[in-house]
Structure formats: C-alpha cells, structure tokens
Amino acid sequence: MPTLGRALILLALAVALYGIGAALVGGWRGRRDLVDSGRRSVYAMAVLTSAAFLLLELAFLRDDFSWEVVSTHSSTTTPLFYKVAAAWSSQEGSLLLWVWLLSLWSSLVLFLTRKRLRDVVPYATAVLLGFGAFFCALLAFLESPFTVLAAVPQEGTGLNPLLRHPSMMIHPPMLYSGYTLFAVPFAFAVGALIRRRVDADWIAATRRFGLGAWLLLGTGILLGARWSYAELGWGGYWAWDPVENASLLPWLTGTAFLHSVMLQEKRGMLKMWNASLVLATGTLCILGTFLVRSGVLDSIHAFGASTLGVPFVSLIGLMIAGSVALVVSRRDTLRSEHRLDSLLSREAMFVGNNIVLVGLAFVVFWGTFFPLIAEALTGDRKSVGPPWFDKYTVPLALVLVLLSGIGPVIAWRRATWRNARRAFAVPVGSALVTVVGCVAFGIAEHVSATLMFAAAAFVIGTVAQEFWRGTGARRAMTGEAAPLAVITLVRRNRRRYGGYLVHLGIALLFVGVAASTAFQDERDVRLSPGQTTRIGDYDVKYVRATGGLDFDAGGRLEKIDLGAVLDVRRDGEPVAVLRPSYGLYPSRDVQNLGPLGRFFEGETTSEIGLKAGVLRDVWTAVSPDTQALRPIVEKGDKAFMADLPKMSPEQASTSLTLAVTALTQRYARRPPPATFRLITSPMVAWIWIGALITFGGGIIALWPAPDAARRRASARAAARVAQDLGRA
Amino acid sequence: MWIVGTPLRAGPQAAEDAHASEREGLEAARDAKYREIRELEMDHRTGKLSDEDFRALDRQLRAEAVAILRELDGLH
Numbered sequence: 001m002p003t004l005g006r007a008l009i010l011l012a013l014a015v016a017l018y019g020i021g022a023a024l025v026g027g028w029r030g031r032r033d034l035v036d037s038g039r040r041s042v043y044a045m046a047v048l049t050s051a052a053f054l055l056l057e058l059a060f061l062r063d064d065f066s067w068e069v070v071s072t073h074s075s076t077t078t079p080l081f082y083k084v085a086a087a088w089s090s091q092e093g094s095l096l097l098w099v100w101l102l103s104l105w106s107s108l109v110l111f112l113t114r115k116r117l118r119d120v121v122p123y124a125t126a127v128l129l130g131f132g133a134f135f136c137a138l139l140a141f142l143e144s145p146f147t148v149l150a151a152v153p154q155e156g157t158g159l160n161p162l163l164r165h166p167s168m169m170i171h172p173p174m175l176y177s178g179y180t181l182f183a184v185p186f187a188f189a190v191g192a193l194i195r196r197r198v199d200a201d202w203i204a205a206t207r208r209f210g211l212g213a214w215l216l217l218g219t220g221i222l223l224g225a226r227w228s229y230a231e232l233g234w235g236g237y238w239a240w241d242p243v244e245n246a247s248l249l250p251w252l253t254g255t256a257f258l259h260s261v262m263l264q265e266k267r268g269m270l271k272m273w274n275a276s277l278v279l280a281t282g283t284l285c286i287l288g289t290f291l292v293r294s295g296v297l298d299s300i301h302a303f304g305a306s307t308l309g310v311p312f313v314s315l316i317g318l319m320i321a322g323s324v325a326l327v328v329s330r331r332d333t334l335r336s337e338h339r340l341d342s343l344l345s346r347e348a349m350f351v352g353n354n355i356v357l358v359g360l361a362f363v364v365f366w367g368t369f370f371p372l373i374a375e376a377l378t379g380d381r382k383s384v385g386p387p388w389f390d391k392y393t394v395p396l397a398l399v400l401v402l403l404s405g406i407g408p409v410i411a412w413r414r415a416t417w418r419n420a421r422r423a424f425a426v427p428v429g430s431a432l433v434t435v436v437g438c439v440a441f442g443i444a445e446h447v448s449a450t451l452m453f454a455a456a457a458f459v460i461g462t463v464a465q466e467f468w469r470g471t472g473a474r475r476a477m478t479g480e481a482a483p484l485a486v487i488t489l490v491r492r493n494r495r496r497y498g499g500y501l502v503h504l505g506i507a508l509l510f511v512g513v514a515a516s517t518a519f520q521d522e523r524d525v526r527l528s529p530g531q532t533t534r535i536g537d538y539d540v541k542y543v544r545a546t547g548g549l550d551f552d553a554g555g556r557l558e559k560i561d562l563g564a565v566l567d568v569r570r571d572g573e574p575v576a577v578l579r580p581s582y583g584l585y586p587s588r589d590v591q592n593l594g595p596l597g598r599f600f601e602g603e604t605t606s607e608i609g610l611k612a613g614v615l616r617d618v619w620t621a622v623s624p625d626t627q628a629l630r631p632i633v634e635k636g637d638k639a640f641m642a643d644l645p646k647m648s649p650e651q652a653s654t655s656l657t658l659a660v661t662a663l664t665q666r667y668a669r670r671p672p673p674a675t676f677r678l679i680t681s682p683m684v685a686w687i688w689i690g691a692l693i694t695f696g697g698g699i700i701a702l703w704p705a706p707d708a709a710r711r712r713a714s715a716r717a718a719a720r721v722a723q724d725l726g727r728a
Numbered sequence: 729m730w731i732v733g734t735p736l737r738a739g740p741q742a743a744e745d746a747h748a749s750e751r752e753g754l755e756a757a758r759d760a761k762y763r764e765i766r767e768l769e770m771d772h773r774t775g776k777l778s779d780e781d782f783r784a785l786d787r788q789l790r791a792e793a794v795a796i797l798r799e800l801d802g803l804h
Contacts (some may be wrong), residue, residue, distance in 0.1 A: 015732060040732045119749045197749060201756035265760045266767075411776040412767060413785055419776055466774065473773035493770060 002067055005055045005146035012048040012099075013136035015041050019129040027122025035122045039110045042125060045132050046103035053087075053100045056145050060087050065156050068147040069093055075158035077552035085169040086159045091293055091308075092145035094172060098289065099135035101173070102180040105209070106132070109184045113205050120202055123191035124184075131183055134315055142307055161559075161585050161605040165231045171223040175247055178217025179285040182250055184209040185257070186282025189275055193326040196333045198275065200265045207261065208702055210278075214254045215698040221247050222691045233606030233621045235522065235679040237687065238513075240389045245368040246288035249361055253281045256357035259350045266412070268337030269347065272327060273354070275334060279323035284361075286316055342414035349407040356400045363392040394448050398455055401510050404503040405459035408466055423465070430461030449518035452510055459507035463500045470497070494700050501697025509690030515683035516617075528673045536680035538575065538618060541567040545624070545671030546581065547664035549657075557657055560584040560599060562624040562667055564674060566609060578609030580622040580676075594637030595644060595652075599660050600626050612685055619679040628672035629663055636663075747803045754800045761793040 019041025026034030056069070060083045065071040073093070074086040088097040106128040113121055139145065185206045192202040224244060225237040238244065257277040263269040290312035327334065340347055366373075367384045374382040409423035434457035438450040467486065470493070474485040490497040521536035532541040543565040550559040563581030567574070587593055587602030609620040636659055644652050768789060772782040 018732070037732055037734075040734065044732050116752060117749070118752075195749075197753065199753035199756060200760045201753045204756050204759070266764045409776065411771040411781075412764070414781070415776060416778060416781060419778060419781075423776060469774040470770070473770075477773075496767070496770065 001055055001059065001064070002146040002148045005052050006140070006144060008048045008052040008055070009096075009136055009139045009144075009146070012045045012052070012103075013133055013140055015044045015048065016129045016133035016136055019045070020126045020133065023122040023125040023129065027119070027126075032118075035118070035125070038122060038125045038129070039114065042103065042106045042110050042129060042132070045129070045136075046100075046107040049096070049100040049103045049132075049136075053096055056087050056093060056096060057084060060084065063156070065154070066148055066152045067145075068149050069145045071149060071153050071156045073157065073159060075156035076554065077556060077558050078156075078159050079164075081166075081169065082159050082164055085163070085172075088172050088176075089159060089163050089168075090145070092139065092143040092147075094176070094293070095135055095139055095143055096145050097173065098176050098180060099132055099139065101176050102128070102135070102183060103132055105177070105181050105184060106187075109188075109206065109209055117188070117191075117197075117202055117205055119195045120188060120191035120197055123194045124187040127187035127190050128183060131187075134311070138308060138311060142311070157588065158585070161583060161603045162231060164605070165227050167223040167227045167230075171220055171227060174216050174220030174223060176220075176289075178213045178215075178220055178247075179250070179289055181209050181213030181216060182254060182281050182285045184213070185278045186285075189278045189282075190322070190326065193275060193330050196330060198271050198330070198333055200268075203261050203265050203274075207265075208704075210254065210258060210261070211698065211702050214251065214258055215695065215702065217247065217251050217254065218698075219691075219695060221251060222688075226688065229619075229684070230608060230610070231605070233608065233623075233677070235619050235621065235677055235681075237684070240367065240386050242368050243288075243292050245364050246284075246291040248364055249368075250281045250284040250288060252357050252361040252364065253277055253284060256354045256361075257281055259357075260354050263347055263350055267347070269339075270351075271336060272331060272334035275327055275330075276323070277354075277358075279319075279327070283316060283319045283323065286312070286319060290316065344410065344415045344417070344420060346407055346410045346412045346415075349403055349410055353400065353403045353407065356396050356403065360393060360396045360400070363389070363396065397510060398448070398451055401452065401455040401459060401507055404506060405455065405462040408500055408503065409462050426465045427458045427461035431455070431458040433457070443519070446518040449514040452514035456507040456511045459503055463504045466500055467497070490700060492705070494703055494705055498697045498699070498701030498703075501700060502694050503697075505690045505692070505694030505697055507690070508686050508693060512683045512686030512688075512690060516681040516687070520679060520681045522677070522679045524675060524677050526673045526675050529671060533676075533678070535618075535678040537570050538680060539569045539572075540620070540676075540678055541569070542674070542676070543567050543577075545668050545674065546579065547666075547668035549661060549664060556653075557586060557599070557660060559586075560660065560664055561607075562622075562626070562664070563607075564609075564622045564624075564676070566620055566676075568611060568618055576611035576618065578611060578618070578620050580609035580620045581607045582622055582624050583607060584626070594633070595640040595656060596636040596659055596663075597633050599656075600629065600633060614683075614685050616680055616682045617684045619677075619681065621677045623675040623677075624667070625672045625674060629667060632663060632666075751800065751803050754796055754803070758793065758796045758800065761789065761796055765789050765793065 019038045022034045022041065023038030025031065026036075026038055056067075058064075059067045059070050060074050061080070063070070063074065063076050063083075069090050069092055070086075073090045074083055078086060087093040106125075110121065110125060110128075117124075188202045188206045192198050221244070224247070228239065229235070229237040257274060260270050260277065261274050264271055264274050290308070293308055293312075340351070342348065367389050371381050371383045374380060405427055409427065410420065415423075431454040434454045435444070435450060438444045438453060444450045467489075470489045471482060471485045474480060474489045475482065478485070478488075480488060523533065523535050525533045527533060527542040529542050529544050532539055534540070546561070546563040546565060548561040548563075549557055550561065552558045561581045561583055563579055566578040566580070568576045568578060583605040584600055585603040585605070587598040589601075590598055593601045606621045606623075609622075611618040640652075640656065640659070643655075647655065765786065768777070768782065768785055771777050772779075772786075777785070
C-alpha cells in the first residue's frame with residue numbers, strides 16, 4: 001500500500017507538470033484542446049491525491065505500524081475520532097492534506113469557470129498546478145507519508161496528547177482550506193495580470209472563493225484560540241505565537257482585499273492596490289504554511305525543524321519577485337478609472353479600513369519576524385512579547401471597529417453632512433450611553449476597554465438601525481409583516497446584510513477581547529485540601545484531590561488523571577463545582593525513567609475546570625506536585641528492576657498497573673499541596689458568540705442569491721436603463 | 729491519463745472568438761453596474777441619500793450602464 005501511495009503522488013506530480021505545460025502552451029497559442037487538457041490535469045490531480053489521502057487514512061484506521069507516520073503519530077489505543085485527525089498531525093500528512101484540499105478547490109473553481117475567462121484561465125490553471133506540483137514534489141522527495149519501517153513495532157507512539165481536543169480535528173483542515181482557497185484568487189490575479197485583463201470579471205468569478213477562504217481561515221483561527229483556551233492550561237486564547245500570527249496575516253490582508261475589491265468591481269478603482277493585496281495574501285498563505293513546518297521561529301504549534309526551508313523560501317521568493325514584476329509591468333493597465341468623489345463616502349471608508357488592516361498586518365508581521373530581523377542585524381535573537389503587540393494593535397483595532405460602524409451608514413459615491421448627521425444619531429447615542437455607563441459603573445479608568453465598548457456600541461447601533469430602516473423600507477414597498485420583511489430583506493441583499501452581521505460579530509468579538517483582557521483576575525496559588533482562596537468576587541475551596549486511571553479498549557493503561565474538586569462560591573452562594581485535572585501519559589522510555597517512573601514522566605495535558613457564562617467565566621487548572629511521589633516511585637522502580645526479569649509479560653503488566661493504581665489512590669488520599677491557576681474573565685463567551693455571528697454573516701454573504709430573485713432584480717435595473725436607451 | 733488526454737484526441741479546436749474576453753469583461757461590468765444601481769436605490773430607501781442626490785447619482789449610473797450596453801452592442 002505505501003508503494004501505491006508513493007506511485008499516486010509521483011503520478012500526481014507528473015500530471016501537474018504536464019498540465020502546467022499544456023495550460024501555458026494552450027493559453028499562449030490559443031489552443032482550447034490544450035487548455036481543456038490542462039484543466040483536466042487538475043481534476044486528475046484531485047483524484048490521485050484523494051486516493052493517496054484515503055490510503056493514508058486507511059493506514060491510520062487499520063493501525064498499520066509498518067508506515068512510519070502511523071507508528072509515530074498513532075497507536076492502537078488512540079480513539080477512532082483522533083486516528084482520523086492523526087493523519088494531519090504529522091508534517092508529511094499535513095502536506096498531503098494541503099495538496100489534496102488545493103486540488104479539490106482548484107477543480108471546483110476551474111469547473112465553474114470552464115466557459116468563462118478563457119484567456120485568464122490557462123494561466124490560473126498553470127499557477128494552481130504549480131502549487132500542486134510543488135507540494136507533490138515535497139511529498140515525493142522530502143517528506144513522504146509513505147515511508148515504510150524496516151522493523152514493524154507492535155505499538156505506535158500515539159497522538160500527541162495536546163492534540164486530543166475536538167477542535168484539533170477541525171482546526172487544521174479549516175486553516176488549510178483557507179490557505180488553499182486563497183490560492184484561487186491569487187492564481188486568477190496572476191492570470192489576469194499576464195493577460196492585462198484587470199476588469200471586474202475575474203473578481204466576480206473568484207469573489208466567493210476569496211470570501212470562502214476568509215471564512216474558513218477565520219474559523220480555523222478561532223478554533224485554534226478555543227483549543228488554546230481549553231487545552232493549553234495557561235488560560236488565554238491568543239498569545240501572539242508566531243504560528244498564530246502567521247495565520248492571522250493573510251486573514252488581515254484578505255479582509256482588506258474583500259472590502260477594496262468592491263471598489264474595483266463597482267467603480268474600477270484601486271486596481272493596483274487590489275492586485276497587490278491578493279498577491280500578498282496568497283504569498284502570506286505560503287509563508288504561514290512554511291512557518292508551521294520550518295522551525296525558523298519558536299512556536300508551540302510548529303512541527304519542529306525540517307528540511308523544507310530551502311524549497312519554501314525559494315517558492316516564496318519566486319512568488320514575491322513574480323508578483324512585483326507583474327504589478328510593475330502592468331501599472332499602465334492598473335490605473336484607476338475613477339477618483340474618490342468625496343471623503344464622506346463609503347469608498348473613502350473602505351480606503352481607511354484598508355489602511356488600518358494593512359497597518360495591522362504590518363505590525364503583526366514585524367513583531368513575528370522581529371527575532372529573525374534582530375538576529376540578522378545584531379547577531380542576537382530577540383523577540384517581542386504580547387505587550388509590544390498590544391501597544392500597536394489595540395489602537396488600530398479600535399479604529400477598525402469604528403470604521404466598520406461608519407462604513408455601512410455612509411452612501412456610495414458621496415454623502416451629505418445632513419444625511420450623515422441623521423444616520424449617525426442612533427449609533428453615536430449608543431456609544432455615548434455606553435461611555436456614561438462605563439463611568440457610572442466605575443470601569444472607565446480602563447480607557448482602551450471603555451473606548452472599545454463605545455466603538456462596539458456604535459457598530460451595534462449602526463447595524464440595528466440598518467436592519468430597522470431596511471425592514472421599514474421593505475414593508476413600505478410590499479406591506480409584508482415585519483418578520484417576513486426582515487427575512488426577505490436579507491435574502492434579497494445577502495452581501496449587504498451578511499456583511500453587516502459580520503461587522504456586528506466582529507464588534508462583539510472585540511468586546512469579549514477587551515473585557516476579558518482589561519478585567520481579568522488571575523492567580524497562581526498553592527493549596528492543600530480544605531484551604532480556600534479568593535479570586536475576583538469568588539471564593540474557591542480545594543475540597544479534595546482525585547486520582548483515576550484511564551484504560552484503553554485492550555485494558556492497557558492509557559493515562560493517569562490527578563485532579564482536584566473545587567467548590568466555587570460567590571457571597572457564600574454555590575456557583576459551581578469544578579474538577580480540573582492533570583493527565584499523565586506513560587512514556588516509552590523504560591530505560592531512563594524506570595518501569596514505574598515512566599508512567600509519571602511522559603507527556604502531560606491539562607483538563608481545565610470551567611464554569612462558562614455569558615457574563616463571566618471561572619477558569620481553573622491544576623498542577624499536582626508529582627515530585628512528592630518521587631521517593632516512592634524510585635523505590636518501586638528499584639524493586640521492579642529486580643523482579644521484572646522473573647515475571648511473564650502479563651504478570652509484569654498486572655503488577656505495574658497495581659502499583660500505579662496504588663500510587664494514584666495514595667495521591668487522592670494524602671495529596672501534597674497542588675498549584676492552581678485560577679482566572680475569572682468577564683465576557684469571554686462573547687468572543688465565541690461574536691465568532692458565530694461573524695461566521696453566520698459570512699455564510700449569508702457567500703450564499704448565492706436565488707436565480708429567480710437575481711433575475712428579477714437585474715431585469716428591474718435593466719428595464720430602468722432601457723428607458724434611457726429608448727430616449728437616447 | 730485517458731481523461732486528461734480526451735480533449736487532445738478531439739484535435740485542435742477553432743480559435744477563440746476574438747471578442748469573447750472583451751464581451752465577458754463588459755458583461756461583468758454591466759452586472760456590476762446593475763448591482764450598483766440597486767445598491768443606490770437601497771441607500772436612498774434607507775435614508776442615506778437625499779432625493780436630490782439620489783436623482784443625480786441614479787442618472788449618472790444609468791448613463792454609465794447605457795455606455796456599457798452600447799459597447800456590448802458594438803461587439804455583436
């Protein structure tokens with residue numbers, strides 16, 4: 001089977017290389033047959049990589065440890081759910097997932113555009129196949145998931161315990177879908193620039209792919225944040241980690257592109273800016289993919305050092321050089337057809353929003369790569385921490401949220417101050433009431449948070465007003481009941497109202513970020529059972545320790561759980577009973593850690609105890625003092641070292657399990673003091689609620705309008721224009 | 729391989745319509761202009777534009793649409 005997998009990848013590489021040639025020659029010579037053949041190469045690559053990915057998944061599901069990647073990333077005890085995800089927990093598997101998703105999205109876009117953009121498509125096909133060939137070459141020659149072990153182990157290493165979280169099942173495919181979908185507008189932009197065809201057509205053809213990429217990448221980033229909050233045991237959701245930042249960069253430039261591209265679509269403006277943005281976004285996606293697997297920057301999310309540096313740096317260099325050359329050489333065709341009519345117009349707001357988003361991307365880029373920049377300039381590797389990022393990103397985020405409220409109430413082309421005053425009355429009123437509320441509740445000394453609440457209230461006021469006025473206009477036209485009018489309004493104007501919901505969701509998300517950052521109480525405290533501590537308004541009592549063992553289906557010890565029962569009260573009233581725990585996974589290193597010690601010295605995970613609420617989360621994690629068990633474990637190791645050679649494997653396993661059980665029970669009966677991290681954070685839930693609303697708004701904006709509705713609307717506009725034609 | 733090679737077996741096909749890409753571009757511009765006209769109507773209905781501004785902008789947009797339609801007619 002591994003041989004078949006390797007053959008499929010080699011074949012996919014050959015097909016991709018052929019397709020690049022066929023598409024380029026077809027495009028150059030105007031040969032439809034060659035262009036069609038090139039497009040079919042993409043379909044063939046999708047079939048071949050699908051088969052290869054299926055083989056890899058089957059190897060994981062069958063626990064085939066003759067595959068190196070399976071033996072090092074799974075085990076017979078890994079739950080089925082995680083065996084599926086384990087395929088992309090490895091460097092090689094994730095590369096295969098990347099090229100597989102790329103080939104699927106590429107096939108979809110080329111199928112949808114098979115009768116359109118016939119001069120642009122050949123070059124876009126070649127670019128998409130170029131990415132495919134690059135990743136297939138990596139899989140074939142540098143990081144093959146189909147490597148076979150000479151000696152097949154009885155058992156695999158298992159999946160990294162930190163990755164055993166449901167969001168880890170979805171997080172990488174979402175991120176990679178975002179990255180690979182952004183390759184579509186990148187490829188079409190290259191094609192459009194080569195053919196000097198920078199009109200609205202290629203944008204219309206790929207807009208949904210750009211929006212889909214933005215949506216999936218954003219979802220992936222949020223799932224990563226959720227995983228960090230629930231699994232990493234430090235209590236935060238964003239640490240400005242290089243790999244997190246790398247995924248945020250294309251999302252920021254992609255967001256800028258989705259806004260500014262509307263100006264090109266409607267008015268032929270910002271063509272050079274849009275081309276640069278979409279090319280930068282595609283390049284940043286490859287940079288993000290590279291950072292996770294290069295080891296050049298330290299990150300908890302990275303796969304570690306690898307041999308992929310040179311090929312990736314070469315690809316990124318080629319993308320940058322090619323992009324610059326294309327934009328510079330096409331600058332005459334990229335001139336704007338119109339200028340801004342007024343600074344008080346939606347166009348101007350979009351320009352402002354783009355400047356802020358690109359400014360944010362620049363700050364994130366600089367902070368992320370500062371260690372490399374500092375090392376290159378001074379020889380010292382220095383890094384900047386969260387305070388540096390916060391210093392620059394907080395004011396920019398404030399302006400961004402504010403602009404997301406101003407944009408929707410300003411008309412296209414030009415607005416008058418009189419209309420603007422009328423449009424801003426409710427949103428400004430909402431913001432002022434919020435500021436007064438912050439002063440009244442005594443929280444206004446947190447200036448950044450207060451300003452963010454006010455900006456978010458402004459956006460909420462704007463969006464509510466837009467829905468109110470839109471529904472009113474609809475009812476005046478049709479006499480529909482209010483609920484039906486809202487639904488019809490959104491259905492008929494999906495991009496507009498979907499976009500408003502995205503703005504609302506982002507504003508709520510930032511409210512959650514601002515509140516949970518400014519008003520968080522955090523304590524690391526050492527407690528013995530019976531002791532109580534105070535965090536914020538809550539009293540937390542360490543009631544008792546817990547100890548338990550998890551066994552797999554085969555009866556083998558999978559994990560030791562050492563935990564705590566915490567009684568949380570507010571003003572004496574019970575709020576929650578929380579059970580944080582600490583998972584200890586056995587190491588395979590018997591030689592150095594000892595037969596008993598290996599059960600306490602392997603990988604660890606933290607299962608948090610969380611009382612989540614709409615207004616406040618109480619978050620707890622425990623770190624038991626396993627060193628207190630050390631003397632007993634060492635004594636046990638000595639005894640087992642002497643006795644194990646005399647035992648059968650079954651007797652040894654039973655004895656060790658009994659010893660671990662006894663130690664765990666002892667820990668629960670007579671626990672040493674444990675260290676707890678206790679956090680109360682207000683409004684964290686609004687981050688996830690805001691994300692859900694953003695996701696919903698994005699889906700609405702993405703969803704195609706029903707044909708009939710689109711035809712009716714276009715026919716109405718056409719009829720009005722036809723009147724002019726008749727008069728002319 | 730059979731799938732990839734199918735278009736080649738059919739032999740070289742006729743050259744593309746020289747105006748196809750220009751027509752596609754104009755059709756996209758026309759659809760975008762219709763969308764802009766609808767957006768303008770929506771802005772007017774939701775009170776973002778005065779009647780006077782709406783009339784002036786609507787006239788301008790429709791003139792731009794007419795120009796695109798004339799260009800399209802010129803290709804037929």
